[in-house]
Every structure is written in C-alpha cells, then in structure tokens.
Amino acid sequence: xxxxxxLIPGDGIGPEVADAVVTILAAAQAPIEWIPRLxxxxxxxxxxxxxxxxxxxxAIKEHKYALKGPCSTPVGGGFSSVNVALxxxxxxxxxxxxxxxxxxxxxxxxxxxxxVVRENTEGLYAGIENEITRGVVTSVKVATRDACxxxxxxxxxxxxxxxxxxxxxxxxxxxxxxxxxxxIRCAREVREAKFPELEYEELIIDAACMKLVQDPTRFDxxxxxxxxxxxxxxxxxxxxxxxxxxxGANYGEAGSVFEAVHGSAPDIAGxxxxxxxxxxxxxxxxxxxxxxxxxxAALAATAKRxxxxxxxxxxxxxxxGDLGGTLNTKQFAQAVIDRL
Ligand code: NAI
Numbered sequence: 001x002x003x004x005x006x007l008i009p010g011d012g013i014g015p016e017v018a019d020a021v022v023t024i025l026a027a028a029q030a031p032i033e034w035i036p037r038l039x040x041x042x043x044x045x046x047x048x049x050x051x052x053x054x055x056x057x058x059a060i061k062e063h064k065y066a067l068k069g070p071c072s073t074p075v076g077g078g079f080s081s082v083n084v085a086l087x088x089x090x091x092x093x094x095x096x097x098x099x100x101x102x103x104x105x106x107x108x109x110x111x112x113x114x115x116v117v118r119e120n121t122e123g124l125y126a127g128i129e130n131e132i133t134r135g136v137v138t139s140v141k142v143a144t145r146d147a148c149x150x151x152x153x154x155x156x157x158x159x160x161x162x163x164x165x166x167x168x169x170x171x172x173x174x175x176x177x178x179x180x181x182x183x184i185r186c187a188r189e190v191r192e193a194k195f196p197e198l199e200y201e202e203l204i205i206d207a208a209c210m211k212l213v214q215d216p217t218r219f220d221x222x223x224x225x226x227x228x229x230x231x232x233x234x235x236x237x238x239x240x241x242x243x244x245x246x247x248g249a250n251y252g253e254a255g256s257v258f259e260a261v262h263g264s265a266p267d268i269a270g271x272x273x274x275x276x277x278x279x280x281x282x283x284x285x286x287x288x289x290x291x292x293x294x295x296x297a298a299l300a301a302t303a304k305r306x307x308x309x310x311x312x313x314x315x316x317x318x319x320x321g322d323l324g325g326t327l328n329t330k331q332f333a334q335a336v337i338d339r340l
Contacts, residue, residue, distance in 0.1 A: 001031060001296065002032070003032055003033070004033045004034075004035055004063045004065075005032050005034060005035065005063060005065040005067060006034075006035045006036075006037050006056070006059045006065070006067070007022070007034040007035065007066070007067055008036075008037050008039045008066060008067070008068040009036075009038075010040050010042060010068060010069030010071045010264060011040045011041045011042050011069070011070060011071050011072040012265050012269035013069075013264060013265045013268060014042070014069025014070050014071070014264055016269075016270075016272060016274050016276070017260070017274050017275070017278075017279045018067070018069045018279065019329075020280070020330065020333035021067065021279050021283050023333050024283075024336050024340075027340055028302055028306050028337075030303075031302075037055065037060075037066075039051065039052050039082050039086065040071030041071070051071075051079060051082045051085075052082050052085050052086055057089055057090065060090060061254055061255060063255070064255040065255065065258075065289070065290060066257045067258050067279070067282065068086075068257050069260075069279065070083075070260065070263045070264040071083050072263070072266065080127055084127065087120045087250055090255060090257070091254060092120055092121075092250035092254070092257055093120050093154070093252050094118075094119075094154040094158075094250070094252070095116075095119075095248060095249070095250050096116070096117055096249045096251065097115065097229075097233045097246055097247070097248040097249075097261055098246075098247065098285075099113075099114050099233075099236040099237065099239065099240055100112060100114075101240050102240060102314050103311050103312075103314050103315040104316070105241040105245065107239060107240055109216055109239055110217075112217060112240050113217075114216060114221070114222060115162070115220070115221050115222065116222045116224070116229055116236055117151070117154065117155040117158060117222065118228075118230065118232075119148070119151040119183075119224070119229065120226060120229075120250055121147060122226055123143065123225040123226030123227050124141040125230060126142055126226070127139075141176065143178075143179035143180075143183060145182060145186060149190060152186050152187040152189075152223065153194070155167055155221060155223040156190055156191060156195040156198060159220070159221045160195060164220050165199055166200070166219075167191070167199070167220070167221045167222075168201045168219055168220070168223070169187045169200075169203070169222075169224065170203055170204075170205040170208045170224040170228055170232065171183055171184050171202060171203075171205060171224070172206075173202075173204075179225075183224075187202075187223060188200075188202075199220075205224070209235065212232070213239070233246070233261050234261065243260070243261055243263075243322075244274070244275030244278050244322040245275070245278055246278055246281075247260055247278050247279070247282035247284070248261050248285075249282065249286070256289055258282040258283065258289075260278035260281075261278065262278055272328050272329050273321055273329060274320070274329050275321075275322050275329070276320075276333055277314075277323075280306065280310060280333075280336065281310070283306075284307050287306070305340055308339075309337070309339040309340045310336045310339075312339040313332070313335040313338075313339050316339075318331075318332060318336075
C-alpha cells in the first residue's frame with residue numbers, strides 16, 4: 001500500500017530540511033508518494049498569485065496528510081501569516097508538539113517528556129487588530145465555548161490514547177477572566193464529564209513558566225490557547241536542545257499537517273547547515289498517524305526504524321551545529337540513513 005501526502009517545502013531552510021526528510025524516508029522505503037505543492041514566498045516565486053494557493057489547500061483536503069516546511073511572515077507589517085491562514089482555512093484546531101530529551105543531546109535536564117497541546121484557531125494569535133484612532137490599537141482575543149471545549153476534549157483524548165497521566169492547563173484567567181476563564185471552565189467540564197481518571201491541574205501561565213524551567217519533568221500534557229501555545233512550545237524546545245529538535249502536528253477533520261515548531265531561520269537559510277531532525281520527527285509523526293488510521297503495522301515499524309536511526313545517530317555524536325555538532329544538513333541525513 002502506498003499513501004499520498006502533500007509536501008510543502010516552504011521558505012528559508014524549508015526546502016533544505018524537506019529534501020533531507022524525503023531522502024531519509026526514501027532510504028527507509030516508507031511507502032509515501034509525495035504530492036509537491038507550494039506555499040509562502042516560495043509560492044509567489046513559483047508563479048502563484050497567492051501566498052496560500054487554493055490548489056495547495058485543495059491537495060491537502062484531497063490527500064488528508066501533508067508535511068510542511070516553515071513559511072516566513074514579515075515582522076511588524078506586510079502580509080499575514082500563511083501558517084495561521086492554513087490552520088484556519090482547514091480548521092486544523094489541535095496542535096501537538098511532543099518535547100522529549102534526546103539521547104546524546106546534553107541539556108540542563110534529563111528525562112523531559114511532555115506534550116504541548118495548543119488551540120490553533122482562536123485567541124490573540126488570530127491577529128485581529130485595528131487602529132481605532134491614531135496611536136490607539138486594539139487586538140481582539142477570540143474565545144468560543146465550542147473551540148475551548150473541542151481542544152480540551154482533544155487534549156484529554158490524546159492523553160488517554162498515549163497513556164499519559166496528567167493534563168496541566170496554562171492560563172491567565174486571573175486577568176482575562178472571560179476568555180481564559182471560559183477556557184479553564186471548559187477544560188474542567190470535559191475532564192469531569194469524560195476523563196475523571198486523569199490527573200488535572202490549572203496553573204497561571206507566569207508561574208507555570210517558572211516551574212517549567214525549574215523542573216520540566218513534573219509535566220506531562222500541557223493544554224493552552226493559541227498564543228500561549230506558540231510561546232511555550234519554543235520555551236520547551238529550549239529545554240531539550242532547541243528548535244532543531246521539536247516536531248509538531250496540526251490536526252483537524254479536513255486533514256493533518258505535520259510541521260516542525262521552528263520557522264524559516266533566515267539567518268542560516270541557504271547555507272546547508274539547518275538541522276533536519278525536527279522535520280524528520282514530524283514526518284515520523286505523520287507516518288505513525290497514517291499507520292494508525294489504516295491499521296498498517298508495517299508502516300508503524302518503518303516509522304520506528306527511522307526514529308531509532310536518528311536516536312542512534314545522536315547517541316553516536318552525529319549532530320548539526322545547533323545541537324553542538326559539526327555535521328551539515330546532508331551529512332546528518334546520511335548519518336540517519338546509515339543507521340536505518
Ligand atoms: P526560527 O525558528 O526560524 O529561528 C529561531 C532561531 O533558531 C534562529 O537562530 C535559527 O537559525 C534557529 N533554528 C530554527 N530552526 C533551526 C533548524 N532546523 N536548525 C538549526 N537552527 C534552527 O524563528 P524566527 O527567526 O523567529 O522566525 C523566522 C521566520 O520563520 C519568520 O518569518 C517567522 O514568521 C517564521 N516562522 C514560521 C513558522 C512556521 O512556518 N510554522 C513557525 C515560526 C516562525
């Protein structure tokens with residue numbers, strides 16, 4: 001059985017790390033037929049009229065699975081985020097970012113194994129802003145009961161499915177009493193009604209950050225709204241080696257888009273030194289997801305072979321510069337392939 005998946009290389013380091021991932025999956029004989037599509041600045045450069053061409057969205061709807069490189073968004077002006085637009089257009093409401101200590105990667109902590117679950121469609125991150133009069137800007141934080149309940153249900157289901165023991169909700173409901181207040185109330189209600197066996201806690205996000213950097217091993221599944229999830233994901237990446245080492249997935253009914261937490265890294269783009277690990281890990285998440293959906297044990301075994309190979313490569317000291325090593329993108333990909 002061969003599965004079709006859309007491949008969106010993206011901008012900056014995106015094409016470099018996407019190439020590496022495609023090479024690794026081919027070497028592992030993962031039965032994926034890639035459907036290449038463009039998004040971001042790469043789409044405009046490729047002759048498209050929009051940053052998010054409708055044929056890219058249509059391809060994801062059709063094939064259900066996509067692996068996506070990062071897309072750049074200008075700071076303080078210019079066009080809106082293609083990444084946000086894609087998540088909203090496809091209603092990919094549940095972002096999952098697993099963060100684990102990696103073998104051979106020395107950090108301040110051992111044994112980190114947590115998962116950030118982020119609401120992906122609402123909150124301040126939606127970027128609804130107005131200059132109501134010169135020098136006065138409002139930024140609207142959207143929260144709906146439906147979306148808060150939906151992401152809570154998603155996080156608890158994920159926790160049970162993955163045999164996780166605890167869900168911690170991060171919030172700022174002491175200040176944002178209505179929006180974050182509703183977020184935690186929905187989480188509480190879902191837990192009481194359907195998942196009472198799971199440990200549960202609510203933490204104000206500022207104190208939660210302190211606890212995270214003091215002892216991340218006390219955490220398991222973290223549930224939060226959009227902007228908090230964005231920030232906390234990068235903080236957590238810093239706990240296990242950096243942005244080159246944390247994968248992600250965006251799930252919805254229309255399909256799933258797998259992408260690393262990192263961005264297009266313009267500071268190193270074109271140099272061939274970006275770490276392809278995070279996107280490779282995202283691809284492994286995609287393979288596992290497809291394997292589960294299709295009850296394909298052979299595909300799950302292929303995903304495990306790739307994961308074991310990059311764990312082994314790291315343990316053997318094969319690392320890119322961001323993790324303290326000397327390998328470039330292609331050399332790291334080869335090190336993984338050598339250990340398949
Ligand atoms: P970034 O994640 O691109 O880079 C932050 C730092 O981490 C840089 O020093 C970079 O070199 C390093 N880094 C990131 N990924 C790496 C990798 N795979 N290997 C080695 N080093 C890596 O974040 P930044 O600079 O804030 O954003 C750059 C652009 O990316 C912006 O236009 C932003 O909007 C976009 N972005 C896109 C995302 C997406 O497509 N989902 C997510 C985050 C940012």
